[in-house]
Amino acid sequence: MFRKLRGIFGGDGDGGGGGGFTTVRDGSGPQGEPFEGPLIRLQGIDRAFVIDDVTTHALRDVNLEVERGEFVAVNGPSGSGKTTLLSICGLLEAPTAGTYMLNGHDVSRLPASARAAVRNREVGFIFQSFNLIGDLTVAENVELPLTYLGLPVAERGERVAAALERFDMADRAKSMPSQLSGGQQQRVAVARAVAGDPEIILADEPTGNLNSHQAETVIAMLTELHAAGATILLVTHDPRWKQTVQRSVELFDGTIVA
Ligand code: ADP
Ligand code: MG
Numbered sequence: 001m002f003r004k005l006r007g008i009f010g011g012d013g014d015g016g017g018g019g020g021f022t023t024v025r026d027g028s029g030p031q032g033e034p035f036e037g038p039l040i041r042l043q044g045i046d047r048a049f050v051i052d053d054v055t056t057h058a059l060r061d062v063n064l065e066v067e068r069g070e071f072v073a074v075n076g077p078s079g080s081g082k083t084t085l086l087s088i089c090g091l092l093e094a095p096t097a098g099t100y101m102l103n104g105h106d107v108s109r110l111p112a113s114a115r116a117a118v119r120n121r122e123v124g125f126i127f128q129s130f131n132l133i134g135d136l137t138v139a140e141n142v143e144l145p146l147t148y149l150g151l152p153v154a155e156r157g158e159r160v161a162a163a164l165e166r167f168d169m170a171d172r173a174k175s176m177p178s179q180l181s182g183g184q185q186q187r188v189a190v191a192r193a194v195a196g197d198p199e200i201i202l203a204d205e206p207t208g209n210l211n212s213h214q215a216e217t218v219i220a221m222l223t224e225l226h227a228a229g230a231t232i233l234l235v236t237h238d239p240r241w242k243q244t245v246q247r248s249v250e251l252f253d254g255t256i257v258a
Pocket of ligand 2: 083
């Protein structure tokens with residue numbers, strides 16, 4: 001998939017220290033070598049917000065590496081920076097300081113349009129409140145990110161059908177989100193997150209608004225995605241994930257403390 005980044009970054013040698021575009025994940029770079037380092041490498045990441053001359057450091061000197069295929073939980077009290085960390089990893093936000101290497105490419109200072117292009121291709125988000133668009137059908141919600149990717153209509157249709165089938169929502173393709181239970185909405189949101197075949201799945205308290213049965217379904221879905229090779233970062237307070245994730249990082253006041 002990183003082959004597609006060439007167009008966005010404008011060719012080889014981005015000076016990011018990762019060997020430029022020799023690092024595509026399918027081994028199709030100039031030397032045919034896949035990048036062997038971590039998929040995500042954060043070094044000295046800071047994220048500061050300034051409001052009325054008061055600076056809040058949502059993240060301070062965060063160092064984190066996530067290997068391809070890892071399933072990592074992010075824990076920590078409210079306000080500790082969990083959502084900000086996911087936003088940076090998912091290229092929703094840029095760090096105010098530090099370096100973010102994604103698959104060996106420095107993505108810390110991309111202009112917003114390039115950041116959005118990488119995000120659309122490489123990241124699937126799952127939110128606590130599902131974030132489906134209320135006046136689009138289930139199928140249209142899943143299709144929307146594929147439209148941003150510029151996929152042709154026939155391929156979009158195939159991918160939407162496959163994603164809804166996979167998560168047992170095919171019979172609700174024409175429903176509106178408001179006609180679904182929370183658990184069903186989250187299944188649609190997971191289908192939307194993975195339909196574009198992203199490198200990274202970021203889930204921010206995805207079971208926070210679900211009852212225990214619904215939560216177990218979502219846990220099973222992400223467990224299955226991980227078994228199929230997905231790299232997942234998960235923010236959660238829910239102890240049921242403990243058996244599923246491979247390791248946890250703990251944030252406190254914007255710093256990784258464990
Ligand atoms: P968590 O997800 O762990 O609850 P957040 O990442 O949402 O934590 O927030 C971490 C800190 O950064 C909090 O103090 C929060 O108020 C602040 N913060 C987050 N986003 C913004 C923003 N857009 N503007 C100002 N402050 C923010
Ligand atoms: Mg949060």
